[in-house]
Amino acid sequence: MARILIVEDNAQNLKLASVLLRADGHDVVGAADAMEAEGALGQALPDLILMDLGLPGKDGYAFTRELRHREATVGIPILAVTSFAMKGDRERALEAGCSDYLTKPIDRLDLLERVHRLLGLTAPTAVGAERNAP
Ligand code: MN
DSSP: OOEEEEEOSOHHHHHHHHHHHHHTTOEEEEESSHHHHHHHHHHOOOSEEEEESSOSSSOHHHHHHHHHTSTTTTTSOEEEEESOOOTTHHHHHHHHTOSEEEESSOOHHHHHHHHHHHHTOOOOOOTTHHHHOO
């Protein structure tokens, strides 16, 4: 179980990501923008940050760059989540300091595979597969 901060201004996307990550056993904190995220970071540092790149006010690229310049947050993996499916967005996200990149709509296994890899956990199994394991 990890502490995960989700920075996402779209309530439905925030809810979906929160549900999926909580179901995977994680402690999830949501923030609708960079300012709210700063408040959450002041409370406790997360093990991973899900970063929507399109945020009102300070966008996810600028916020990621800031976090990469802070001693407290420089080492926290940041998974960019965005509906920007345009060519070059992945590169832009990685350049800003994101660790990996995920496009919306969020796919459960795609999300968990990336989250687990960034947290250094084993890959997720398909729904129900755990029950059939020896
Ligand atoms: Mn957004």
